[in-house]
Amino acid sequence: MSAPFLHPFDITREEPLCAPLDYNLKSQLKDVDRCFKGEITAAARLTRDVKLFHVRLVAPEERQRFSFHPGQFVMVELPGFGEVPISICGAQQGFIELCIREAGNVTAMIHRAGIGAKVGIRGPFGTYFPMERMKGHRILLIAGGLGMAPLRAPIMHVTENRSDYGEVRLLYGSTEPGQLLFDYQYEQWRRVDGITISLIVDHPDAAWRGAVGTVTKLLEEITFPLDDSYAIVCGPPVMFKFVCSELSSMGMPRDRMFVSLERRMQCGMGKCCRCNVGSTYVCMDGPVFDFWTVMNLKEAI
């Protein structure tokens, strides 16, 4: 007679759980449906190592549905090469605008891919600049170098919704004149009532007639009180640390300054734990934080 069939559950039994496991509940399954097929429809070189891309979502209904808030990012996948987080620097007529610096493997291949290349787009993800809260107030928009990429969406927002905001000052610093991003738009922005732009470079060339130094020097131009104003500061951590400290000493509360943190990311949606600063997920709790929060995040900057 053959031995009776034993089910594994008859031999070993798991002890019942005393307490539920402490799962990471931050990631939401709803995020998995934010995946789109896209195509690069235009590419323009802005500087030596930065290009602006127009990506069109292939499906017309997804193009219609896609929306974002200034400060959010998408994960851009070049099939076979990898995926990178990139801030949305604008969106118009069904195109997502992405300003990408050639930094390493994936971004170099995106630069080479060119018009017609198929890309995967996931997102938009992350927190955003609180443009609603800033309504009716003066705003300082401050960028250093590639920080102009995440700052462009709030600039476009305040120019398109001009009557919602008080005076807007854009302060932008770069290493050299040839590295200033979106220079073809400065005249257009300057023509908008109540918006002023100040530029500064570390290393001027012979043709440069503007200010020389770091972007913090431009803060000397600010003469109005800052306690009721807001600031968005984008750039490398060393830059926004100096700028925010200076703004703080000029009277701006730290929870009125907003910065965008960059961390290496893989999933962009709270699943892989690549972007953590302690228990904070930069992809979901950020990338936009107020400076008070960033100061209190251990090892954030």
Ligand SMILES: Cc1cc2nc3c(=O)[nH]c(=O)nc-3n(C[C@H](O)[C@H](O)[C@H](O)COP(=O)(O)OP(=O)(O)OC[C@H]3O[C@@H](n4cnc5c(N)ncnc54)[C@H](O)[C@@H]3O)c2cc1C
């Ligand atoms: C929320 C967010 C928004 C971003 N927005 C933009 C944008 O609008 N435009 C843009 O050009 N780039 C942006 N970045 C940075 C961009 O994602 C990285 O440059 C890119 O992932 C590098 O990938 P790679 O494979 O080309 O380079 P790799 O070969 O992976 O790395 C090349 C070099 O870049 C460093 N690096 C890689 N990722 C990061 C990072 N996240 N932060 C700092 N250093 C990094 C590596 O340490 C290495 O030294 C953003 C990053 C984040 C997190």
Ligand code: FES
């Ligand atoms: S990038 Fe995966 S958890 Fe943030």
